[in-house]
């Protein structure tokens with residue numbers, strides 16, 4: 001169990017985190033979602049015991065991050081957003097280097113390296129220098145470096161930024177395997193769909209404030225009232241009067257307290273007017289829409 005209690009952090013005049021509070025159950029996968037600059041990396045570094053000066057505390061399995069950093073570091077594998085590899089060395093030698101940093105040596109270290117290479121799918125390439133690796137392979141090796149001491153908790157800071165879909169899928173497979181092995185995972189991303197797919201609980205963060213935190217089901221119960229989605233070449237805003245509408249994609253979202261009844265009414269109306277909708281369906285909000293409801297801003301520019 002991880003307990004984050006009233007954590008705040010400022011860099012000079014920049015308030016990066018304000019009174020963050022939440023808990024993460026053992027063996028669960030917690031997703032932290034927010035736009036660039038929201039405070040995700042800062043929070044990840046505090047959880048991993050890397051940032052020294054902050055207010056509040058984080059308790060990891062009885063150990064205080066503020067007071068017992070070394071004990072916490074043994075429990076945690078932290079994968080930073082930036083690649084942290086020695087590119088002129090082979091994959092195996094990079095793992096050797098990191099293993100020694102964790103205090104591992106000899107046969108035990110070699111066994112752990114074999115195990116990790118298999119987990120990250122790089123056994124065949126272990127003797128190649130990292131310079132010859134693709135971006136996705138480097139990312140996987142970066143993950144492997146944090147798994148050598150077999151941590152109970154794995155913290156991943158935006159591990160899929162800037163990589164191709166295939167590499168992204170292999171990172172997802174590594175995460176699924178870690179989950180199956182019972183690891184606790186903390187995963188940050190500004191890709192909502194990744195977090196929706198991987199995580200049991202989700203925290204939405206913006207401007208250093210944790211806006212919401214809960215299971216996807218709970219968030220849906222609270223914010224997930226469905227609306228209607230209508231599109232079609234001949235369907236214009238005037239045909240949807242007096243309902244509240246918002247343009248979305250090639251059509252409109254129609255908000256109403258009783259979407260099913262509205263769907264029936266619109267069907268009748270379209271038939272009378274001789275209009276042919278291409279789509280007329282219930283639209284359940286995604287995490288992206290919930291974030292927009294809470295902040296009035298989109299997570300990403302594109």
Ligand SMILES: Nc1ncnc2c1ncn2[C@@H]1O[C@H](COP(=O)(O)OP(=O)(O)OP(=O)(O)O)[C@@H](O)[C@H]1O
Pocket residue numbers: 011014015016034035036037038039040041042043081190
């Ligand atoms: N070392 C630092 N010195 C000064 N300001 C910092 C430092 N690190 C982060 N910040 C600021 O703190 C705020 C939160 O940054 P942080 O990197 O934690 O956000 P993030 O959600 O991880 O964003 P990104 O996805 O871009 O990495 C930002 O305003 C950032 O500019």
